[in-house]
Amino acid sequence: WFVIQRLCIGNHGLKSEEALRDRSLRVNPRCPVCNAKVLEDEMHFVAECGSYRPVRLRYPRLFEHGLFMRRIFDPSMARQLACFLNTCFRLRQLKFEQIERVRLQGGQQFFLNND
Numbered sequence: 001w002f003v004i005q006r007l008c009i010g011n012h013g014l015k016s017e018e019a020l021r022d023r024s025l026r027v028n029p030r031c032p033v034c035n036a037k038v039l040e041d042e043m044h045f046v047a048e049c050g051s052y053r054p055v056r057l058r059y060p061r062l063f064e065h066g067l068f069m070r071r072i073f074d075p076s077m078a079r080q081l082a083c084f085l086n087t088c089f090r091l092r093q094l095k096f097e098q099i100e101r102v103r104l105q106g107g108q109q110f111f112l113n114n115d
Contacts, residue, residue, distance in 0.1 A: 003085040004078065007042060012089075016041035033095050045088065051095075052088045059084045 006012045015032060016039055019025035029039035034051040038044050045052070047063070056063055059080050 003082055003089065007046075007085060012042070012045075014040045014042065014045055032099075033092055045092075046085075052091065055084060055087050055091065058087075 015025055015029070019029075019039060026039065029037060031038055031040045031044060031049060033040065034049050036044075036049070038048070040049075047056075062077060062080055062084060
């Protein structure tokens with residue numbers, strides 16, 4: 001459940017949190033996971049980022065009929081929401097580890113959805 005609390009209070013490590021201190025991230029936003037030209041905020045992370053689409057498809061009740069924000073506060077959905085968020089944060093961490101390995105090898109970055 002901790003992951004839900006972190007997301008709700010903004011203590012999650014997404015780029016929107018970093019953008020509070022670094023104005024350049026607001027001026028030239030870019031999602032570090034899918035490379036879209038948007039700031040990686042809570043809405044992008046949870047509902048929009050193409051890299052997490054396969055994960056969203058595994059939890060259809062969370063996203064049915066565009067009612068996601070209501071689902072966040074539905075106690076009966078808390079377990080599914082926590083599993084969804086944990087999976088997305090793990091994928092995000094793997095992406096950053098991949099980027100760091102590539103950087104150390106002097107190569108190109110690859111994004112999870114390779115659009």
